[in-house]
Amino acid sequence: MNFDWRWAFALEILPRLLRATVNTLLAAGIGYAIAMVLGLVFALALRSPWRLPRFILREILEFIRSTPLVVQIFFIFYVGPQVGITLSPWVAGMIAIGLHYSAYVAEVYRAGIEAVPRGQWEACRALNLTTRDSYVRIVLPQALPHAMPGMGNYLIGIFKDTPMLSVIGVTELMQAANAIGSETYRFIEPYTLVGVIFLALSLPTAGLVRLGERRLRRKLGL
Amino acid sequence: MDLSAYPLELPENDRPMVRFMDVTKSYGTLVVLDKLNLDINRGEMVSVIGPSGSGKTTVLRMLMTLETINGGVIYVDGKPLTHMVRNGRLVLAEEAHLRRMRASIGMCFQHFNLFPHMTALQNCMEGPVQALGLPRAEARTRAEELLAMVGMIEKKDQHPSRLSGGQQQRVAIARALAMRPRIMLFDEVTSALDPEVIGEVTEVIRKLVAEHDLTMLMVTHQMGFARDISDRICFFYKGRIEEQGTPQQFFNNPQKERTQQFLRAVKDAD
Numbered sequence: 001m002n003f004d005w006r007w008a009f010a011l012e013i014l015p016r017l018l019r020a021t022v023n024t025l026l027a028a029g030i031g032y033a034i035a036m037v038l039g040l041v042f043a044l045a046l047r048s049p050w051r052l053p054r055f056i057l058r059e060i061l062e063f064i065r066s067t068p069l070v071v072q073i074f075f076i077f078y079v080g081p082q083v084g085i086t087l088s089p090w091v092a093g094m095i096a097i098g099l100h101y102s103a104y105v106a107e108v109y110r111a112g113i114e115a116v117p118r119g120q121w122e123a124c125r126a127l128n129l130t131t132r133d134s135y136v137r138i139v140l141p142q143a144l145p146h147a148m149p150g151m152g153n154y155l156i157g158i159f160k161d162t163p164m165l166s167v168i169g170v171t172e173l174m175q176a177a178n179a180i181g182s183e184t185y186r187f188i189e190p191y192t193l194v195g196v197i198f199l200a201l202s203l204p205t206a207g208l209v210r211l212g213e214r215r216l217r218r219k220l221g222l
Numbered sequence: 223m224d225l226s227a228y229p230l231e232l233p234e235n236d237r238p239m240v241r242f243m244d245v246t247k248s249y250g251t252l253v254v255l256d257k258l259n260l261d262i263n264r265g266e267m268v269s270v271i272g273p274s275g276s277g278k279t280t281v282l283r284m285l286m287t288l289e290t291i292n293g294g295v296i297y298v299d300g301k302p303l304t305h306m307v308r309n310g311r312l313v314l315a316e317e318a319h320l321r322r323m324r325a326s327i328g329m330c331f332q333h334f335n336l337f338p339h340m341t342a343l344q345n346c347m348e349g350p351v352q353a354l355g356l357p358r359a360e361a362r363t364r365a366e367e368l369l370a371m372v373g374m375i376e377k378k379d380q381h382p383s384r385l386s387g388g389q390q391q392r393v394a395i396a397r398a399l400a401m402r403p404r405i406m407l408f409d410e411v412t413s414a415l416d417p418e419v420i421g422e423v424t425e426v427i428r429k430l431v432a433e434h435d436l437t438m439l440m441v442t443h444q445m446g447f448a449r450d451i452s453d454r455i456c457f458f459y460k461g462r463i464e465e466q467g468t469p470q471q472f473f474n475n476p477q478k479e480r481t482q483q484f485l486r487a488v489k490d491a492d
Binding site for chain 1: 286287288321324325327328329331333335336337338339340341348349352353354381382383384397398401
């Protein structure tokens with residue numbers, strides 16, 4: 001066994017990996033955007049007054065949270081065509097990641113909304129605001145700072161889960177490293193660099209999320 | 223629930239601003255209000271006092287439609303508030319009806335409940351702009367007038383977190399008035415305040431009583447204040463009105479044993 005790290009090779013493959021990183025960031029960004037929007041829709045639906053739809057949705061979200069993301073990716077990509085839904089790897093991957101994380105993000109929103117004191121709702125009623133205005137103008141702006149830390153965690157979570165998209169051939173960072181490995185039979189450099197790139201992007205993101213939370217609170221006067 | 227005994231609308235010659243008819247509220251087996259009957263006349267200032275748990279705050283909350291009703295009917299200006307007329311019968315009110323009726327009622331809370339992410343001015347503009355559809359410029363003028371009236375115009379661009387309790391409550395009063403209600407509800411508005419700032423809030427309410435023809439209902443623990451400004455005092459005990467009368471009658475010559483006990487206890491606490 002020998003540890004054989006070649007700097008020249010590492011430098012040679014770095015540009016290729018960085019190009020793939022752009023796709024990784026794109027996938028994380030799109031997946032996160034889907035999860036944020038869908039999660040909010042789910043969170044609000046879970047607070048709707050209709051009991052049966054609420055119950056069904058809760059069970060579906062529980063199911064999504066209780067099954068592995070990679071299974072969901074495979075399922076959407078490979079089972080889809082058998083029932084007539086053929087999706088490109090990118091589309092299938094974004095749907096899978098967005099949907100999977102929306103089930104978690106919905107809980108973050110829910111906790112944030114529930115952290116807003118009941119008196120705020122009562123003030124909304126006393127001022128005759130509609131339910132929609134109460135949410136959009138009063139409750140959600142106050143729920144958001146509560147939700148920020150959780151949101152930040154899931155942003156990093158999504159980012160770190162994008163390598164799973166390599167299983168259906170999305171050309172992101174992991175896929176690029178795999179390709180380099182099978183072309184050159186050298187694995188130590190590509191996989192190490194993948195880890196370093198993820199680390200270099202995750203750490204500042206966590207810091208930015210904390211900063212963002214503080215700024216949001218200040219902006220809202222909280 | 224049989225509502226056929228209650229009129230669809232009160233007759234022209236018998237229309238108090240607010241009428242509670244047999245109003246009942248319970249949580250499970252706990253009865254908070256027990257067939258309450260109470261009229262509040264136009265322009266009248268009624269203070270509701272009583273020991274905690276006597277249902278006095280519930281009276282206000284039901285009038286603001288923050289609580290549902292379990293029995294009886296509440297009428298506002300002759301029209302049913304908690305119910306609406308459908309096919310010639312009273313049925314429980316839907317949100318659209320509540321919204322129409324709520325427009326004439328304003329409320330101030332013990333803990334102010336200002337919107338923390340908005341300035342004092344924005345707090346006072348929110349209802350008029352969003353719920354009444356007032357143009358922003360007009361809402362701003364109205365809000366500034368009211369903030370000036372409560373002595374908070376210099377602080378109009380401050381967020382609630384930068385204001386003292388007394389200042390927050392004064393903004394909350396301005397916010398409620400910006401909706402131009404005909405009925406104002408004050409739910410223990412000085413209970414959460416430090417003693418030295420209570421005066422600035424009661425001063426504002428005194429001014430309202432003197433200068434406006436609002437109908438007001440106030441839950442309070444401040445006997446002296448209630449005595450000064452009220453037309454009538456209602457003493458609640460265990461979900462019922464135990465005794466009511468003018469401040470003179472009520473404080474100088476209480477009839478019921480419970481009332482006497484309560485007034486003695488309050489006096490001792492002072």
